[in-house]
Amino acid sequence: MKLRLATAAMAALLTVSAQAATEIQWWHSMDGALNDWVNDLAKDFNASQSEFKVIPTYKGEYDQSMAAGIAAYRANNAPDILQVFEVGTATMMYSKGAVKPVAEVMKEGGAKFDPKAYIPAVSGYYTAPNGQMMSLPFNSSTTVFYYNKDAFKAAGLNPDKAPTTWPEVVSAAAKLKIAGSTCPFTTSWMTWAQLESFSTWHNTSYASKFNGFGGLDARLEFNSPLHVRHFENLANMAKQGLFVYKGRASKSQASFMSGECAMFVGSSGSYAGIKRDAKFQFAESTLPYYPDVPGAPQNTIIGGASLWVMAGKPTDHYKGVAKFFEYLSSPQVQAASHQRTGYLPITMAAFELTEKSGFYKKNPGTDVAVNQMIRKTTDKSRGVRLGNFVQIRQIVDEETEQIWIGKKTAKEALDTAVQRGNELLAKFQAANK
């Protein structure tokens, strides 16, 4: 009797699980309006078929969700999909057996997948040395130049013409200062904007071995004469009150939005937020460059995150992931996401679709980031892939702050940052042998 009951219960269970959709866990770091976007993506996909159900879960900011994902993997409890920021790419890529390359997932899942459809500067960032795409580009932004048109007008500058070179930025800043600005220029993301993007924009090495793409023995090279020259330039600007340091990461954005700072280098992903909150006319433009540097401007570097598939899951989960990624990669979904969030379109088709719809004409400036990115990348501009990157970025913040205080010269600070960073790279190399 008991046995029969048990068999019946088992049978009932089996039929239920056969009917229920396979659940795909997706951990991400998108909050606020972006959380709604992620939830809508999952909702639309779930409604489009009944076999799989994608469940997005917000797991805190980028570093937190990555730490959570890794801790979960160590406890054999990892999600199927983990959103990881670009800084964590090397850590994910060199992990042995923790992730399943996206190219493999797509192939096994029988999904349509063409890595060439992606913008090279985006897909290159997430492609292994053997040409295999490791993760799916999801939300990408890049560094751009913003300026306050009202402040430009007040200082007698042409509000419709952004300074495109660093000498032009300096002279615009000087004019803004004479007109009474207490903060003519500031930047966010010192490392990402003024070293990483600066390097690729000038087609100059950030690190050896093609910025780390060629292997684990890459070492930092951002103390070259060009880098030193740029930071000396910024230091001079700081001394004259033309550049004002407003803190690490994106803290300085508040100073631009409040109208205090007139020119600002920030993420293209901030466009929507600035547009919503700034009480002045502003415009987005390409990053300034040094016109005498051959090859400049090249392309800027991406920020943002990609989706990684964790290893050790049942086959049907991977089938679901492949289906979901196929859905995410369709030009329509990509274009809608690009227009909704301000992130890069990621695929060429999505860019063309958006252009055709007249979106860029209606929202001037939103194509700046795209234009900076859709160029053929070089070995020096494909991206940066280094281990212990979170710490390296921290070191650059610490060392460059010494320049603005006046404790170190640009050369001393960059030399120390390179030396300290290289110790970490050696450590990462040893740990991932």
Added chain:
Amino acid sequence: MLAFPSTRLSHDKRVASFRWSRMEKRVFFRATWLPWVLLAPQLLIVAVFFFWPAGQALVQSLQQQDAFGSSVSWVGLDNFRALWNDSTYLASFQTTVVFSTLVAVLGLGCALLLAVFADRVVKGATLYKTILILPYAVAPVVSGLLWSFMFSTSIGVISWALHRLGFDWNHLLNGDHAMALVVMASVWKQISYNFLFFLAGLNAIPKSLIEAAAMDGAHPWRRFWTIQLPLLAPTTFFLLVINMVYAFFDTFAIIDSTTQGGPGKATSTLVYRVYFDGFRAMDYGGSAAQSVILMVIVIALTVVQFRYIEKKVHY
């Protein structure tokens, strides 16, 4: 503990034998397992929440591993050697000493002042006390955020006021300002705790003592200095230990939400580095080595405090 004596003597005789025989000073248990069983729950908690993680840290400090733990190798003392060769790590010792001393001294000082005043208030005493206890309910991160908003160089209320007064506040670039900011946020967060203990300590002092002193003509300051403060010594000592531990271990969230250790490394204390390297940068070996060092320091400090300072405390 006297429930299972080894001898079957009568109660009185047993006490007598304890008192007079050197050999019989200890209580014997017939069953050796029993005390262990009684202690088990406590030991289990200590083992799981202290010895296990501490042991893990010790093991990991001798290893080098990738974030996923898939490649682990023994590296001996390499992690410690790397720290020893890192001048910024050695500098953070100094930062930690300055920070902890400021937090402990200011935290105890302010709390004592508030407690003495709250003790003297007659009307609305409960209201004052409640308000003073409130900050304890605020999470460290929130405390850090509140203070960094008030002192923010572009939107802060206080930095704006300071600027009007001709003081150029800039904790983004001035290390001293940054240190002042994290100390203020940390002290503010801990003041309620100290306050509670000081208030309880003051309440425990017999009123008659103070009244007698008052009748002898001792003014409030003298009464505080010669009666209340000496009688508060045990409380102060306890709070000193607690505050040192707090400054050493519990302040990383405040530092993370205000200065991230900057500018440069001006506010990067030992525990903040442990947190950053371990949880943000996922360098487990390096972080574990740092926490082992931190553990040794705090154990040493506690021993010193109990061996030398406690001797000067009269209960």
